[in-house]
Amino acid sequence: MKYIGSLLLLILFIYNPLSAQRIHVMSYNIHHGANKQEVNTLKEIGLFIKASGADLVGLQEVDSMCNRSGNEDQMKKLAEITGMHYAFVRHFAYDGGAYGLGILSRYPISDVKNDRITSLPKGTEKKSLALLSAKISLPGKKEIIFSTVHFALDQPTRITQSLETISYLKRGLPVILTGDLNSEPGQQEILQLEEGHANIGLEGVNVLTYPDDKPVKRIDYIFVSRDDLKKVASSVVNSNIHHSDHLPLMAEVVLKK
Template structure:
C-alpha cells in the first residue's frame, strides 16, 4: 500500500507542474536592454577624431545585452574615419545584428542612431524628427526594428536622440515620435534613447498616455560619465510592453572612459 501511496503522490506533484491542458507551466525568462550614447566612439579624454570602438564594444559586451539602442553614431565620416561604418563595426565586435538610422549628412558621411540585436531583425525603418524653423538645430532621427525575442513573440525596438537646445524642439520631436509609433501600439515597444531632458521636464506629459519610464520614480543619472549628475538617457516601455514585461533591474554601468554618457541597462522578465 505504501508503494501505491507513493505513486499517487508523484502523480499529484507532476500534475501541479502542468496546466489543465497538460502543457508545461510558463517559464520566466529575461531579456537585457541597453541604451548608450557612444559619443561617435571618441573618448572624451582623447583628442577629437580619435576613435576607440574597442572600448565601446567592451562596455557593451560586459553586460551581454540582447538589444542595444545607440546614439551619436558616425558612418564613413572624415572626423571618425572615412572607411569606418561604426554601427557595422560594433555589430562585428559584439556579434550582433545591426541597423543604422541616418539623421543628417555630417563630415562627408552620415550621422544618426543605430540598433544592435542578438535576435534577427525582421523589419526596420528610419523616421526623421523635426526642429522648429530658424532654431539652427540639427534634425534628429528614430530607428525602429522588429524582432522575435521568443518563439512566436515579437517586439518593436526603438533608438532615438532628441534635440539638446530647446524644449520646443523636443516637443516637436516627441509629438512626431508618438505619431510614428502609434500604429505599433498593440505590440510591445521598448524605446531607448538620449532624450536630453530630466525626469521633471514638461515634455514627458506627451509620453504619459502611451509609455512609462523603466526606472519608475527613481532614474539614475547618466551624464556626464565622469561625474554623472543629470538624467537624460532612458529606457521606456509602452503599455503593451509594460503588461508583457516586468522590470527586474534598471541601472547604469560604471564605464567612464569610452563616452561622455554612461551605458544604461534594463533587465526585463517575461513568461514564455
C-alpha cells in the same frame, strides 16, 4: 506515468525560455565612438556591450564612414565585436559619411524604419532627424518594436518630437524605446511619453547619466509600453564606464506573455 508526464511538462515550462520574455536593454550615447578627450573607444564600447549581456541596445551619435572617426562603419564594427544583428539610419550626411542612430539585437531584425521627427535647430527652415525603429523577433515568436531616438536641445522642439515619436511607434506591438532625450525627468516631453510608457529606472538611486565623469543630470532613457510591461527586474547606470561622454543606462525588463 501520468505523474511523470506532468512533471516533465512542469520542468519544460519552467526552463523553456519561450515562456518568459525577460530582456536586457541598454541605451547608450556613444559620442561617435570616442571619449571626452576624443580618443577612439569604439572597440572598448563593443567589448563592454558584449560583456554586459544586453539583448537590445539603442545607440545615439553613431558615425558611418566619417573622417573624424577613421572612415569606419561603426555599427558594422560593433556587430562584428558583439556578434549581434544591427541596423543604422542617418540623421544627415556628415564629414564624408553619415551621422545617425544604431541598434544592436541578439535576435533577428526586420522592418527597419527611419521615421523623421521635426528639427528646428536655427532660423525658420524646417529640418528633420531620424527615429530608428525595427521589429524584433523574440524567442517564442513574440514580436516587439525596438526604437532609439535623439531629441533636440531646445524644449519646444523636444515637445513636438515627443508627440511625433509616440505617433510613429503605434504599430500594434509592444514597444521598447531608448534614447538621449536631452531632457530631465518631469519635463513636458517626458510626461507625454510617460502617458503610455513606463519610464524605467526613474525611482532608482544614482540614475544620472551625463556627463560621464561627474554626472549632474539624467537625459538618457529606456521606456516600455505600459500595457506590455510585467515588471522591471533591475535598472542601473554603469558609472565606471567612460568610453563616451555619457554613461550607459541598462535595465532588465519582463514583458507580459
